[in-house]
Amino acid sequence: MLKLLSSSSCLQSRIHGLAPTSIRTGSAESTAPFLRVLSSLSRFNRRNPNLGCRAFFCSDATEGSEPAADVEVKEAESGAEAKSSSAIVSTNPRPEDYLTVLALPLPHRPLFPGFYMPIYVKDPKLLAALQDSRKRQAPYAGAFLLKDEPGTDPSFVSGSETEKNIYDLKGKELFNRLHEVGTLAQISSIQGDQVILIGHRRLRITEMVSEDPLSVKVDHLKDKPYNKDDDVIKATSFEVISTLRDVLKTSSLWRDHVQTYTQHIGDFNFPRLADFGAAISGANKLQCQEVLEELDVYKRLKLTLELVKKEIEITKIQESIAKAIEEKISGEQRRYLLNEQLKAIKKELGLETDDKTALSAKFRERLEPNRDKCPPHVLQVIEEELTKLQLLEASSSEFNVTRNYLDWLTALPWGNYSDENFDVLRAQKILDEDHYGLTDVKERILEFIAVGKLRGTSQGKIICLSGPPGVGKTSIGRSIARALNRKFFRFSVGGLADVAEIKGHRRTYIGAMPGKMVQCLKNVGTANPLVLIDEIDKLGRGHAGDPASALLELLDPEQNANFLDHYLDVPIDLSKVLFVCTANVVEMIPNPLLDRMEVIAIAGYITDEKMHIARDYLEKSTREACGIKPEQVEVTDAALLALIENYCRESGVRNLQKQIEKIYRKIALQLVRQGASGENEVAEPNQAEVEQVDGLLQNTDASENHSGVESAEGNSHEQENKSSSEPKTIQDAKEIENIEGQEATKTVEKVLVDKENLSDFVGKPVFHAERIFDRTPVGVVMGLAWTAMGGSTLYIETTQVEQGEGKGALVLTGQLGDVMKESAQIAHTVARAILLKEEADNTFFASSKLHLHVPAGATPKDGPSAGCTMITSMLSLALKKPVKKDLAMTGEVTLTGRILPIGGVKEKTIAARRSEVKTIIFPSANRRDYDELAPNVKEGLDVHFVDDYSQIFDLAFGDDQSS
Numbered sequence: 001m002l003k004l005l006s007s008s009s010c011l012q013s014r015i016h017g018l019a020p021t022s023i024r025t026g027s028a029e030s031t032a033p034f035l036r037v038l039s040s041l042s043r044f045n046r047r048n049p050n051l052g053c054r055a056f057f058c059s060d061a062t063e064g065s066e067p068a069a070d071v072e073v074k075e076a077e078s079g080a081e082a083k084s085s086s087a088i089v090s091t092n093p094r095p096e097d098y099l100t101v102l103a104l105p106l107p108h109r110p111l112f113p114g115f116y117m118p119i120y121v122k123d124p125k126l127l128a129a130l131q132d133s134r135k136r137q138a139p140y141a142g143a144f145l146l147k148d149e150p151g152t153d154p155s156f157v158s159g160s161e162t163e164k165n166i167y168d169l170k171g172k173e174l175f176n177r178l179h180e181v182g183t184l185a186q187i188s189s190i191q192g193d194q195v196i197l198i199g200h201r202r203l204r205i206t207e208m209v210s211e212d213p214l215s216v217k218v219d220h221l222k223d224k225p226y227n228k229d230d231d232v233i234k235a236t237s238f239e240v241i242s243t244l245r246d247v248l249k250t251s252s253l254w255r256d257h258v259q260t261y262t263q264h265i266g267d268f269n270f271p272r273l274a275d276f277g278a279a280i281s282g283a284n285k286l287q288c289q290e291v292l293e294e295l296d297v298y299k300r301l302k303l304t305l306e307l308v309k310k311e312i313e314i315t316k317i318q319e320s321i322a323k324a325i326e327e328k329i330s331g332e333q334r335r336y337l338l339n340e341q342l343k344a345i346k347k348e349l350g351l352e353t354d355d356k357t358a359l360s361a362k363f364r365e366r367l368e369p370n371r372d373k374c375p376p377h378v379l380q381v382i383e384e385e386l387t388k389l390q391l392l393e394a395s396s397s398e399f400n401v402t403r404n405y406l407d408w409l410t411a412l413p414w415g416n417y418s419d420e421n422f423d424v425l426r427a428q429k430i431l432d433e434d435h436y437g438l439t440d441v442k443e444r445i446l447e448f449i450a451v452g453k454l455r456g457t458s459q460g461k462i463i464c465l466s467g468p469p470g471v472g473k474t475s476i477g478r479s480i481a482r483a484l485n486r487k488f489f490r491f492s493v494g495g496l497a498d499v500a501e502i503k504g505h506r507r508t509y510i511g512a513m514p515g516k517m518v519q520c521l522k523n524v525g526t527a528n529p530l531v532l533i534d535e536i537d538k539l540g541r542g543h544a545g546d547p548a549s550a551l552l553e554l555l556d557p558e559q560n561a562n563f564l565d566h567y568l569d570v571p572i573d574l575s576k577v578l579f580v581c582t583a584n585v586v587e588m589i590p591n592p593l594l595d596r597m598e599v600i601a602i603a604g605y606i607t608d609e610k611m612h613i614a615r616d617y618l619e620k621s622t623r624e625a626c627g628i629k630p631e632q633v634e635v636t637d638a639a640l641l642a643l644i645e646n647y648c649r650e651s652g653v654r655n656l657q658k659q660i661e662k663i664y665r666k667i668a669l670q671l672v673r674q675g676a677s678g679e680n681e682v683a684e685p686n687q688a689e690v691e692q693v694d695g696l697l698q699n700t701d702a703s704e705n706h707s708g709v710e711s712a713e714g715n716s717h718e719q720e721n722k723s724s725s726e727p728k729t730i731q732d733a734k735e736i737e738n739i740e741g742q743e744a745t746k747t748v749e750k751v752l753v754d755k756e757n758l759s760d761f762v763g764k765p766v767f768h769a770e771r772i773f774d775r776t777p778v779g780v781v782m783g784l785a786w787t788a789m790g791g792s793t794l795y796i797e798t799t800q801v802e803q804g805e806g807k808g809a810l811v812l813t814g815q816l817g818d819v820m821k822e823s824a825q826i827a828h829t830v831a832r833a834i835l836l837k838e839e840a841d842n843t844f845f846a847s848s849k850l851h852l853h854v855p856a857g858a859t860p861k862d863g864p865s866a867g868c869t870m871i872t873s874m875l876s877l878a879l880k881k882p883v884k885k886d887l888a889m890t891g892e893v894t895l896t897g898r899i900l901p902i903g904g905v906k907e908k909t910i911a912a913r914r915s916e917v918k919t920i921i922f923p924s925a926n927r928r929d930y931d932e933l934a935p936n937v938k939e940g941l942d943v944h945f946v947d948d949y950s951q952i953f954d955l956a957f958g959d960d961q962s963s
Ligand SMILES: Nc1ncnc2c1ncn2[C@@H]1O[C@H](COP(=O)(O)OP(=O)(O)OP(=O)(O)O)[C@@H](O)[C@H]1O
Pocket: 434, 435, 436, 437, 438, 467, 468, 469, 470, 471, 472, 473, 474, 475, 476, 582, 583, 584, 613, 617, 618, 653, 654, 657
């Protein structure tokens, strides 16, 4: 039972033109919460007009109540509208007054008792009848849900079409389409065609009374009686409430009103709860109609429970959809914000690289100076790429690839050449300036420049400078570039195994880069640099492709005019590039490459040359690098000579340079230390002053004794001196300190480096003389060898291990290679033959087990050139005769005793000189090589050229050997 009394202190509600009606809650079942729910619903409805068909909960209409007796609504205290409103609701619909009612079709949802619903009445006759009924103080009609057309899906909404069709329905047709059970609806207000209905009790149509407007006879329905204390009904209603609470948790939409409602549910009856649940649920109209038609309270509650449970699922889905959309939007917003920030930062830093137009303009600007010289095919590619750049998304990876590609393409010095200088005199001057000696090398280079001058170009030849380390190959390359006025670029191919280093990667690879040549051109900025390819003999084997073949394409004048880099993918003209290669061992250079090269060998330096290089080049540059003035240091010739002979005996001068640097570093430290100590001395000027003054005093004392005049003079002198040397004030003392300090730094001693104190600078000598014997004993002969590090001398020793009939054998040691072992066997045979010839009855070889050893056993040795030395060593043992003093030899021997040519004549000669050899035996075939040597290398040497071993025999064991 619901009691409503109007009061000024009660809650107010103003909905859809309704007058603010003050309502005081009655005794048993409070409806105040519903009023609040109603107000929220109304707000919701105003915001969501599309959902306006949903019922609104109304507090002043109750089903099953006795309206006339129990409901008393008083007029609100203020407002003109209130009057009309109170007039409307003051009438209570008695069932007997409304047995025939106007039938209002509801297209979307049924009207639940206790809820408001706005509808639009398009039928003018019906509208007039409604207005008429209000005037007659009988503002009630029957609201009935419209059935769908047969065959249509109730969940399917076709919007305006449905609306339109229902207004066309009239009379019998409309009657047939109405659900039987509906609601007695109070016509709360009519504004235009909008009619606000308030649901009261349930009705059932019994028959049609009139057709236009449709009016029907109805029965007023009552809920089936139920037990308020029935546990099952209670439990079901509690479940409805708790489900509504759950909806409240997940859905903010119903939060306000459901919360309020459930708080006061204790005052509320079960049928109303069922109606409320169904009315606010999102169930379709048939499901709602089912609830409306159900008069059994328990069953109605159960139906409602199903609907609100569904509602909870829907709110969950709604929440997840909302969350997903929110995440998406916030993610996009964040991205947008960050992008904007990035742009701003880039702009601030001047790195606006993703600005396509600016980028294209930059590339065009860069290309502009070379546009005329740029080959047309390259220009075409650049233009195509620029167009592509404009079409690409700035954030795509393809964009970056294109941008990098364009960066490389436009950065290359297309057709940009430095003016070549073929002035031979200037070139000579530059080469002499940078390098001492190397006359033959310089001569070859000048020849090369002269040819270039006559041809007008220095293309077509690849120079290969070969020689031991540190002989100046790289620095000569640099000098040639300077002489020819070309830019210099050096890259080492030692250990290079990846063809991509030379030819670049294909652009499709991530992090792809062009090859070294393209990098070189970009680096030097001219298309005709001098490129020094270092360590070409140490080229790697290659795991993907053969680097030697790639180099061939690069170096070959026939091919390199159209060199194709994988990254650049446009042919580049490298024919104007001058290639200079360096190698330690020419034999290691792949043959096809060697074939295209002009090899210039640099053999190494003799002591004299090293002295000059050290004095005029290395010392000078090191001194300057250390910031030492020439007058501050003196390195004597003896010291330099000792340094070269005892510390730096290798062919090149790199080690010598290191040692000189070491000396100068120590000198620098010494100078700085002395300077510092000088300053310290100045810090105590009084001591110096005292000494100085003492000296002066002594002088004046002495002069005093001579004569009065002198004495007077002396005195005055003394005073002068005293006055000048003795500080009178503190300031004076400071001035003196300063002057003394300057003098101390100026007067640092000169550092002298001599043979005696050399070890203080560079430590103890690391090299001991290669020469082990002053005079070689029987069975030992000095040979000459060539290594990648230059020439060297080595001893070959033979001793007898065992003697006896038939014991003839040869044991070899000293890490000899196969060729050298064979050479030893040959030597054994040849020696035997020669001994037979010289001393027919000497059976030494037949009855002796020999052991041949080549010292420095840790160093592997190979090659045939020690053949003649081995024979001589064996014969010396057999004859029990030492060889001539200071003799060294080299030469391959055949089984018949012929002497074949060897390599490295210059290196071997230099090595022989280092070991103070006086006589050298070379194969006759090497005479030309020897003749080409500089006179200073040959100076003081007695050189013999031989064809046959017999000649060596005479030279080694001849009569004049004792000399
Ligand atoms: N004849 C020379 N006159 C003056 N300086 C020289 C001479 N020969 C070599 N040098 C100097 O020796 C140093 C080493 O030379 P460089 O690096 O050119 O040797 P390299 O033959 O290229 O050695 P590597 O085979 O190890 O590369 C350089 O500082 C160079 O100036």
